[in-house]
Amino acid sequence: MTEHLLLGAVAYDPKVVTIWDGFRRWFAHHDLAFDYLLYSNYERQVEDLVAGRTDVAWNSPLAWVRAHRLDGRAEAVAMRDTDRDLTSLVVVRHDSGITSVDELSGRTVATGPVDSPQASLLPLALLADVEVDVRRFQTGVGLHGDHIGGERDAARALAAGDVDAACMIDANHLLFTTEGTLPAGGTRVIAQTPPYDHCNMTVVGSESPLLEPFVSLLLGMDFADPSVRPLLELEGLRRWLPGRVLGYRQLEAAVDRWGFYDDKGEVTANAYRP
Amino acid sequence: MDRALAGMAPGQRLRVRGADPHLGLHLPVWARSRGHAIVDGSVVVAGDAVAPGLASAERAGSPAMVADVASPSWGLAARGALVEAGGPALEVADLHTRDVWSDLAPKLYAQAAAGQWDPATAVDWSPPDLPDEVEAAVVQVMTYLVENEQAALMVPARFLGRMNPHFREAIGFLATQIADEARHVAVFSRRATLTGRPLGISGTGGRASLQTLLDEPEWANASFLLSVLGEGTFLSLLAFLDRHGPDPVTAGIAHLVLQDEARHVAFALGHLGEHVTRDPGCRHRLRAAIERRHDALAQTAGLAPAVHDSLVLLAAGSWEPGAIAVGWDRVQALRSEMGEGRTRRLVRLGFTEVEASQLAALHAESFM
Numbered sequence: 155m156t157e158h159l160l161l162g163a164v165a166y167d168p169k170v171v172t173i174w175d176g177f178r179r180w181f182a183h184h185d186l187a188f189d190y191l192l193y194s195n196y197e198r199q200v201e202d203l204v205a206g207r208t209d210v211a212w213n214s215p216l217a218w219v220r221a222h223r224l225d226g227r228a229e230a231v232a233m234r235d236t237d238r239d240l241t242s243l244v245v246v247r248h249d250s251g252i253t254s255v256d257e258l259s260g261r262t263v264a265t266g267p268v269d270s271p272q273a274s275l276l277p278l279a280l281l282a283d284v285e286v287d288v289r290r291f292q293t294g295v296g297l298h299g300d301h302i303g304g305e306r307d308a309a310r311a312l313a314a315g316d317v318d319a320a321c322m323i324d325a326n327h328l329l330f331t332t333e334g335t336l337p338a339g340g341t342r343v344i345a346q347t348p349p350y351d352h353c354n355m356t357v358v359g360s361e362s363p364l365l366e367p368f369v370s371l372l373l374g375m376d377f378a379d380p381s382v383r384p385l386l387e388l389e390g391l392r393r394w395l396p397g398r399v400l401g402y403r404q405l406e407a408a409v410d411r412w413g414f415y416d417d418k419g420e421v422t423a424n425a426y427r428p
Numbered sequence: 429m430d431r432a433l434a435g436m437a438p439g440q441r442l443r444v445r446g447a448d449p450h451l452g453l454h455l456p457v458w459a460r461s462r463g464h465a466i467v468d469g470s471v472v473v474a475g476d477a478v479a480p481g482l483a484s485a486e487r488a489g490s491p492a493m494v495a496d497v498a499s500p501s502w503g504l505a506a507r508g509a510l511v512e513a514g515g516p517a518l519e520v521a522d523l524h525t526r527d528v529w530s531d532l533a534p535k536l537y538a539q540a541a542a543g544q545w546d547p548a549t550a551v552d553w554s555p556p557d558l559p560d561e562v563e564a565a566v567v568q569v570m571t572y573l574v575e576n577e578q579a580a581l582m583v584p585a586r587f588l589g590r591m592n593p594h595f596r597e598a599i600g601f602l603a604t605q606i607a608d609e610a611r612h613v614a615v616f617s618r619r620a621t622l623t624g625r626p627l628g629i630s631g632t633g634g635r636a637s638l639q640t641l642l643d644e645p646e647w648a649n650a651s652f653l654l655s656v657l658g659e660g661t662f663l664s665l666l667a668f669l670d671r672h673g674p675d676p677v678t679a680g681i682a683h684l685v686l687q688d689e690a691r692h693v694a695f696a697l698g699h700l701g702e703h704v705t706r707d708p709g710c711r712h713r714l715r716a717a718i719e720r721r722h723d724a725l726a727q728t729a730g731l732a733p734a735v736h737d738s739l740v741l742l743a744a745g746s747w748e749p750g751a752i753a754v755g756w757d758r759v760q761a762l763r764s765e766m767g768e769g770r771t772r773r774l775v776r777l778g779f780t781e782v783e784a785s786q787l788a789a790l791h792a793e794s795f796m
Binding site: 235236238239243324325327328331339342343346376377378380381383384390392393 | 448449450453454456457458460461462463475477478484512513514515516
């Protein structure tokens with residue numbers, strides 16, 4: 155078989171096949187021998203990337219943190235325009251009377267799965283100094299929060315009055331309000347994280363000569379190109395941007411605070427079974 | 429927001445004001461998802477990664493007039509819709525030329541939609557009181573009709589999902605044809621079991637004949653063999669049952685089914701007539717299809733004797749020798765009428781009288 159650039163991606167949804175099949179055809183059309191390998195969870199994807207079995211991984215922010223701890227050569231070569239400057243929220247019901255994080259003391263907070271940066275690790279850091287009872291909605295453990303199910307269940311629990319607060323990413327607060335999972339005007343945001351970055355294309359020491367053309371083609375994808383636009387829409391971006399890593403400091407700190415990985419990148423989180 | 433930004437060049441700014449307490453939270457999320465930037469918390473800077481708009485879109489033909497060829501890139505779009513570039517091509521609909529179409533399709537579809545009848549109310553299902561042997565003959569004929577209608581359902585169904593939706597009235601018509609056949613299967617089955625007798629024989633010759641219809645891979649050939657020749661021949665058979673049916677249920681359902689089948693024949697004659705006008709070479713392929721089918725069936729038994737004899741008895745009304753002679757004559761007359769009908773329809777498709785008569789004689793012995 156000819157030399158291909160091999161990318162790892164996590165199959166968190168059936169559309170992932172459509173996306174990477176489409177990109178594979180698009181790259182072939184642009185004379186890049188590209189193939190992909192799908193994983194059921196991010197931990198194995200990162201381990202294979204670090205072991206050199208793949209050239210590049212489409213990583214969650216948490217997977218980036220682990221890859222970097224496992225091998226300091228890890229670099230982020232590209233990310234979506236929509237991966238930059240996201241925030242996470244702690245949301246309460248508007249009629250609850252709760253207006254600050256301190257008032258959650260002794261109360262129940264719903265989160266997404268234990269490995270969700272946006273709906274668990276990052277927003278819980280906002281509550282680190284308050285004694286709260288955490289109720290996790292563990293849909294899609296191992297997918298690092300890519301599966302929206304747990305986050306939506308947490309929002310439903312909030313709307314139903316089963317919990318006092320729920321954690322979610324800003325975009326999902328808009329989505330849940332728009333789709334009616336959360337009643338319009340029925341919630342209050344009592345805490346918001348500083349901006350952080352989300353996914354990136356991670357490379358760990360690959361010497362593939364196809365890497366540079368891959369990144370170059372990726373950054374050149376044009377939203378106006380009808381052959382690639384549907385794929386960009388499915389993947390949720392308008393434009394690929396160069397990778398940057400400053401936006402992961404907040405998550406690094408949260409990973410340390412909650413003991414999710416140790417400083418060598420080994421999984422240390424309790425009861426985390428991807 | 430989209431409306432306000434639609435006319436703005438990349439880099440132009442739009443200040444947003446609003447009363448929603450979450451506006452400041454949701455505005456950057458919304459802007460990010462559309463490739464815009466935010467400055468000063470509430471000013472949207474129009475991005476440049478915009479969809480190409482409708483400049484590269486094309487019309488999926490015109491609503492009132494079908495195209496000769498429907499582009500697979502039109503996908504499932506309404507005829508006449510402005511189709512954005514990109515998106516999946518409708519490869520599954522590989523029948524995308526005018527060959528599936530007839531200018532009669534809109535009218536016939538409307539007639540078919542208006543002409544759907546309800547077996548529960550259109551037929552008086554009181555069980556008839558016929559002599560045992562005559563009832564057995566009716567049941568045998570119904571048994572035969574059911575399997576023929578079943579084939580007539582499956583043939584258009586196989587092609588329907590392959591037709592480009594641009595030709596929607598033709599597809600709509602075939603959908604009614606399939607619904608018609610389903611109803612015919614139901615009413616013939618109901619008549620067969622109306623008096624509690626076991627069903628009749630399903631002959632190997634008849635089934636082999638129907639199988640050749642299902643095996644025909646070309647739309648034009650399949651429609652020709654099934655609807656022009658097969659269902660065309662059935663028009664005579666149904667008229668025969670309408671005329672000589674020994675009980676009101678048999679005659680009544682034959683009468684109703686006949687009207688549906690006449691529509692199916694009219695549509696097939698319509699689209700094939702237009703096809704041979706555009707492409708006279710098509711006639712050679714139709715001729716070859718009849719000949720191929722004839723060769724394939726040369727070694728089979730043709731119409732089951734049980735069906736033939738049942739038709740004689742049914743038209744005779746009893747085993748009295750005089751009555752049987754009348755029944756026999758009636759079935760002979762039916763056969764000539766069927767042959768003449770086929771010849772007439774072949775002439776309508778542009779075959780000469782001589783050719784038409786020869787080809788009509790090659791049609792399957794088992795009528796369909």
